[in-house]
Amino acid sequence: MEDIHIEGVHEAFFTPTVNFEVATGHCEISGESYLEETSKFYARLIEWMKKYIAEVKGPLTFDFKLSYFNTSSSKCLVDILDVLKKYQNDGGKIEVNWYYDDTEEELEEVEDFILETGLDINKIPIEI
C-alpha cells in the first residue's frame, strides 16, 4: 500500500492538495476543490481509506483545510466522513479536524457535516 500525494492546482478546474500517509495514518486535504470528474477523484481517496482500514487497521487523523469546495465536492466529503464514522463504529481510532474560514456560514457548514454524519469533528477557525 502506498501513500497518496497530489499537488493542488488552481487552473480552470481546482484540484485540492492531498497527502495520505500509510505509516502515520495522517490524511490531509487542503486548497480548493472544483473538479471535472469529482466522484472519480474522490473515489480514489475513499478506496485508499478502505484499504488502510482493512489492511493497516491503524489510527486515522484527518485534516480538512479546504478554502473552497463546490457542492459536488461536498457530497464526496460526506462520503469520506461516512467511511470514518463506520470505522469508528467498528472500533477504529480516528480524529477529524476541520479548519474553516471564521464566518458564521462556514461554521454552519461544518456543523451540518457533523449533524449529517454523526461524526465528532473538531472545528478550528482561521481568520480570513
Next chain:
Amino acid sequence: MHKNKKCTKFAKNIKRIGMEKLDGKYDFSLYEYHNLLQQNILVSYKGPIDERIMNVIGDNIELVTNDGNDKAKSKIFKIFMELAQNVWLYSAESCKTASGRKLGMGTLVIGEFGDSYTFVTGNVVRNSDIEPVIEKCEIINSLDRDSLREYRREQRRLGGDKKNSGNIGLIQVALTAESPLDIELTPVSDDESFFSVAVKIKKTVN
C-alpha cells in the same frame, strides 16, 4: 465619467461605414447596448459556458467588486460557481466542442445596486425539465435558515446524479447569499422558457 463623454462626442462624429455590405441585417447598435450595460452592470457575458469561461469571469468578478469586503467577495465567488455551473449543465441551448463536450449557453450578469451586488444567470430550459426546479425554488424560499440547512443535509444524501447536485447548488446559493432566490420564468415557445435566477449579496458581510 470624463471618458464616457469623450466617447459620445467621438461617436457623433463618425459615420457608419460599410453598412450596405451587411445587407440591412445590422439593425443593432452596440453603442446603445453598451450604454444599457453601463447602468450598474459590472460584468456581463452571453454565450457558451465551460470551465475556462468560468475561470476568467470568476477572476474578473473579484477585480470589479471593489466595494465588497473579503467575505462578500468569497460569497459572490461561491454563488457564481454554482449558478454558472447550472447554466453550463442544464441549459436547453447548447453547442458542442470539437471533442464532443456539450456546453450550455446562457447569460451571466453581475450588477451593483446601492449596498448590494446582484448576480443573475439566465438560460433557456425545456418546460418539462424546469417544473421540479421551480418547485424546489419555492421550497427554498419558504424555509427559514435552519430548515434550509436541514434541507441541504437531506438533499445531499439523495443520489449522486447531476440533476440532484444542481438542486443542492440552489440551496447552497440561497444559504450563501442569505437572501431568497428571485426566479423568473418567461415562456419563449410552446415547450421552452427562459429561466433566470437572481440573488442579492450585501457588499459588507460580517
